[in-house]
Amino acid sequence: MRKLILTIVAAMALVLPAQLEAQAGNITATATVNAVFWDGASQNLTFDAVNPGTAASVDVTTGNGGTPGYMEFGFNADYKVTATTLPTTLSETGGSGSTLSVAWECGVSSATTSNPASAAACAQGDVVTSDAAVSGVGSTVVWLGGTIADTNVLAGTYTGSITFTISAN
Amino acid sequence: MRLGGRLTTWIALSLSLTAAPAAVHGQGGGQAHVEPVQDLQFGQLIPGAQTRVDPADAGRRGELRLEGRGTYQLQFALPTEMVSGSGGKLPVSFGSADGVLVRGSAGGETAFDPSVGTTLVLSRGVTEARVFIGGTARPTASQAAGIYSANITVLMAQN
Numbered sequence: 001m002r003k004l005i006l007t008i009v010a011a012m013a014l015v016l017p018a019q020l021e022a023q024a025g026n027i028t029a030t031a032t033v034n035a036v037f038w039d040g041a042s043q044n045l046t047f048d049a050v051n052p053g054t055a056a057s058v059d060v061t062t063g064n065g066g067t068p069g070y071m072e073f074g075f076n077a078d079y080k081v082t083a084t085t086l087p088t089t090l091s092e093t094g095g096s097g098s099t100l101s102v103a104w105e106c107g108v109s110s111a112t113t114s115n116p117a118s119a120a121a122c123a124q125g126d127v128v129t130s131d132a133a134v135s136g137v138g139s140t141v142v143w144l145g146g147t148i149a150d151t152n153v154l155a156g157t158y159t160g161s162i163t164f165t166i167s168a169n
Numbered sequence: 170m171r172l173g174g175r176l177t178t179w180i181a182l183s184l185s186l187t188a189a190p191a192a193v194h195g196q197g198g199g200q201a202h203v204e205p206v207q208d209l210q211f212g213q214l215i216p217g218a219q220t221r222v223d224p225a226d227a228g229r230r231g232e233l234r235l236e237g238r239g240t241y242q243l244q245f246a247l248p249t250e251m252v253s254g255s256g257g258k259l260p261v262s263f264g265s266a267d268g269v270l271v272r273g274s275a276g277g278e279t280a281f282d283p284s285v286g287t288t289l290v291l292s293r294g295v296t297e298a299r300v301f302i303g304g305t306a307r308p309t310a311s312q313a314a315g316i317y318s319a320n321i322t323v324l325m326a327q328n
Contacts, residue, residue, distance in 0.1 A: 025203030077314035
């Protein structure tokens with residue numbers, strides 16, 4: 001009987017060592033970087049002096065015929081730039097009601113110091129440039145030129161308001 | 170005398186059996202348990218502007234609940250960057266003031282550096298604790314838009 005008891009105690013001793021425990025848990029760190037768009041530098045479009053009966057053009061690729069207009073946009077996400085307001089006529093500022101018809105052209109470059117390599121006809125509502133694979137912060141410049149075909153109008157200064165809008169693509 | 174000898178022997182056996190379970194736990198006690206409570210949320214970030222979440226920020230800090238009985242070493246596997254679905258990487262860091270340990274429901278707070286870890290003692294009467302994790306997100310000036318995330322792992326190992 002005594003021998004049996006000793007055996008039992010010894011058996012218990014073999015399982016005595018403390019069982020080390022380890023547990024793990026996970027949480028997630030999260031952050032959202034907002035899509036941000038902003039306006040940069042801009043320049044008005046100006047035709048050189050227009051003579052009645054002579055068509056006038058401003059070429060965005062060369063700057064000939066006047067001063068091309070441009071608007072610079074910044075972004076950190078996929079974007080599109082839309083010609084949200086691009087009137088087909090310019091209005092005489094003296095209140096005469098006289099108008100000049102204009103056919104627009106748009107081009108795109110990466111900086112305000114470099115003219116676009118090419119241009120294409122554009123009209124109100126057109127998406128003039130876009131990028132669906134943006135990988136970081138960047139900028140783009142939309143240029144505006146145009147042609148006034150019929151210059152047989154009342155002498156005066158003619159103007160128009162133009163808007164380009166950058167938004168998520 | 171023979172009867173007395175048997176009685177003595179029986180008592181010794183019973184005590185041994187009772188003692189054994191306590192010895193099994195040693196410095197440990199109840200089973201350890203780690204429960205995630207809240208993710209670490211840096212929220213809306215702007216490229217180029219770093220944002221820190223303080224462990225005292227109850228709405229944004231990471232939080233885990235720990236349960237057990239004994240002495241434990243807490244270690245943290247911390248990311249160096251969060252990653253977006255398109256593979257963008259946003260640096261993140263953890264400093265000496267970004268960890269807080271609270272024992273029990275009314276225990277004092279102990280600050281610690283998550284990159285170093287800390288010791289947690291859970292004894293009779295106090296069997297749970299909470300860990301609060303803060304950190305600093307450092308979006309670069311050219312950080313692309315997107316949702317970024319990374320895992321934080323807490324290891325609770327018994328000493």
